[in-house]
Amino acid sequence: MSAPQEPTAESPTEPAAESQSRSAQLPAVTAILTAYHPDERLAAVVESALADCARVIIADNTPAGSPSLASKLDDPRIEVIAIGSNLGLGGALNLAVKQLPQDAQAVLLLDQDSVLPEGLIPGLAAHLRDEPTIGVAAPTPWDAKHEKFYNVGAGLHDSTVDREAVITSGMLVRRELIDRIPFREDLFNDFVDIAFCVDVRRTGARIVQDYRIKLPHSMGDRREHKVGPLTVRVIHYPAWRHYWIARNGMRFAMDNVRKHPLGFLPMAVFLGRKFVSTTLFEPDRRHHLPALTRGVRDGVMNRAAARYLPEGANPPGLRIKNRSDIKG
Template sequence: MTSAHRVAAIISAYNPPADLVTKVERLARQVEGIIVVDDGSPADVSAVLQDLEEAGAVVLKQGVNSGIAAALNAGIRHAAESSPDFFLTLDQDSELDPDYVARALEAYTAAAAQGVAVGMVCAESHNGHPVLLQRPGVPFPEAFDPMQSGTLIPAATFDAAGLLEEDLFIDCVDSEFTARIRELGLKAIVAPGANISHAVGESRPMLVGKWHVTIGGQKRFVHSHAPFRVYYITRNSLVMYRRYLTKQPLWVMRRMGLDIIFDGIRVVYGPHRARQVAAIAFGIRDALTGRMGRISAKENALVSPRRKKADA
């Protein structure tokens, strides 16, 4: 890649699949360096990690599973030693379009030239679907609640705002960081034409009895998360809302409304409904008591679906 800006990509990995190697090889055409952080994978992924190194990535290994924020921060700190201009954060199940980084850099340059204080550049679409915007129709629209995967972050943003919040462990890490940089007057702009492909969780038909819900001539599906993820989503969202309600009330109220809708859909139409409800309840309790970090082993066992025993 030839660019006036040096970009270091950081990928968080957990039990990384073999196809991550191919993704890294393609990503290498867009950035100057790639760091893959294995976040304490319990499976034996030594062969995949070796292939990633042979593909040109630097592989860092976390001793224990510490969460996506800690994994990305480890990679950012390591990459910062070579002083890149930008950091690109990614999940292992994401893949960028071939011109993604070029489009993101173009958007940054154009906005900065017009005096916009750019804190990050985000995808304009996920899996071909436009992201929600703060205010559509403005010259450099801001993403409403961008996910961290595919976010191009200037080094100066981390200098001003600090790194990602590790106590959140998984969910809302990106949302909290976006809210934090807004407090500094920085913008999370979208890059026109920049698309990222990303897995969206388990998908199942939205059924009422035996009827597949159809709206506007299209059959609807429920994209659900495992109950332990619902715990983090609930707890971390509430912690974040308490922190930013008085500072960014419109953003908090809009996001809270979306949470209520999505939680309702998961509970009514999704799998493991009782466990989803339990995960939400545990998340509310821990948000109120201030318990952060990883979900406890006891609660994780209570909300996790039991695996069926293999046939003898």
């Protein structure tokens, strides 16, 4: 009887062969990355995505005339769409979706500061491969600075849970869904992800979040404040972001009031907490509270204030009061 063969590169061990077979069955992924005046982290984000993506499309919202590091990336697998103005998150994503290659079976959405840990894309892609009812798979946002989860209770167990909505950065979406469902350009920035997830769920597709997969991500300036013996964690934003959070939160609730009449209640609680935390913990409350108040009013009236748009902003589909005040 001959001796058993040693495994070689041409004759892999059975576990290795099984691993290769599973990887081959994963959907082909293209990443879409939105950028606005990106810093040096952009190259690291793109490099981490290319480890498992065949292609990266960068929708660059940096206004024309301003330098952008996106233009310096030199790799045939990278396509940069130099928009020339800031269309907002929804507008940039919709432009990038039109450039998806035909062979892309799933799309990974990324922000310019989210470097992917090893194994994130295969881990999320396995959910789409193994369960046809799942339309979106997402990691769990991780605050690397404070070494804490953003989602309450995320660290209590290791599992995958169904969610009503997840944030844009890190979500992996089936191609057929992203082709059918446009991102809302009139929301400019905040609540674009929530509105998209609501539309996904209306198709009958599931949205899952894997607590075992962490994505380092920055959601504003997270600080801890002492209130007696208690520690309160508050995410601080600039005043213009507070405006859009309030404006789009109210707009989103009003747009869905017919299908979800009770939707105003959680939104009222959310915005109420935002007003309270801003009043108690925001040093520059004299600018932030008017921004929140104006945002609620403009959300009700379905319009937007030019003064709260960043430089070079030109969002389509928005009724903007005093558009001539937009900078850039």
